[in-house]
Amino acid sequence: MSSRKIHYLSLFSFSVILFAGIFLNSSFETSVRAAFAVNPTFNATKGYQYIANQYNATYGLVRESETIPTYWLWTDNLLASEVLKDYNYQMSANITSSIKVYTSNYDLDYRHPQGVLFNNVAYFNGVTNKQVNGAVWYSDSDGQELSCGDYADIAFLKSMYLYKAGKFIDAKTCYDMGASMFDGIGMRDSAFNGDGQRYSTYKLALWQIASNVTGYPIPKEPMMIIPFMQNQTTGGIYTHYRADLTPDSLTNVETTSLVIMAEKGVTHEKPAAIASENQHLEMIKWLIGAFVVAGFAILLFKNR
Secondary structure, eight states, X not given: XXXXXXXXXXXXXXXXXXXXXXXXXHHHHHHHHHXXXXXXXOOHHHHHHHHHHTEETTTTEEOSXXXXXXXXXXXXXXXXXXXXXXXXXXXXXXXXXHHHHHHHHTTOOOOOGGGGGGTSOOOOBOOEEEEEETTEEEEEOOSSBOOTTTOHHHHHHHHHHXXXXXXXXXXXXXXXXXXXXXXXXXXXXXXXXXXXXXXXHHXXXXXXXXXXXXXXXXXXXXXXXXXXXXXXXXXXXXXXXXXXXXXXXXXXXXXXXXXXXXXXTOOOOOOHHHHHXXXXXXXXXXXXXXXXXXXXXXXXXXXX
C-alpha cells in the first residue's frame, strides 16, 4: 500500500473516531439535559418512612439498609435520631438512648467529621470502621488528617466547622474547594476513581447543608440531581450514581438522612464567635447604662 493511501486511510479513521466521539458526547449531554427536564421531586415522607422501616426494637437502632443488617452508631444512627425528631419523636429518643448505652458500656469516644452537624467537636481525619459487639459498629476518625482540597465531603463539613468558629476566610476557602469539584453532574474528587468513577449523592447533600449553614451560594443543579436517586418504592436514597444519573449502589440510612437534612433547609446559623461577641457587646452596654444611672443618682444626691 502506498504512503499516500496509508495517509488517507489514517485521516479517514481519525475522522470516524472524532465523529463518533462528538456524537457520543452530544448524545450523552442530550440525555443528561433530557433527564433534568423531567425534574422529579424528592418525597420526604417516603424518606422518613424508609429510615423508620430500618428500626429494630431489639437493638433500639436502625440498620444500614433493608439488605445490610449492620447497626452503625455513627454516623447512621446519630443522623437517624436527628432526622426522626420531626417524624417519630419516640423512635428518635429510643435511638438516642441506645447510642448512649453503647457509648457508656463500651467506653466509646465520638470522633468523626460529621460532628459539626450536631454542634460537637469534629475530627477531620481518616475513618476506621470498628466493631462494638455483634452487628453493632461505629466509625472512628483516628487516621491521618484529610484535606479540603481532596474530598468534597470534608471540604463542606470543614467549611461549616470553620464558619461556626468564626474563621470565615478559611471557611470560604474550604467551601470553594469543595464547590470546584462539581463537574455539572456530581463531585469529582479524589475518591471518584476509587469508587469506580461513580458520583456520591451524599456529597451533594452536604454541599446544600453547608450552604444552608454558611449562606454561601450553591447552584440549583445539585438538588435537582438528588431526586433521581430516590427509590420510588422504598423511599431510600441511592448512595452512588453514574454520569447518566443512573443509580449504581444500594440505598442506605446515612445518605437518606443527609438528603432530608439538606431538603429541610436548615436556616443560616449565627457563628459561635459572633454570638459570643454580641454577648460581650451587650454586657458592655449594660455596664455603661449602669454607670450612667449611677452617675445621675450621685448628681441628684449631691444637689439635694
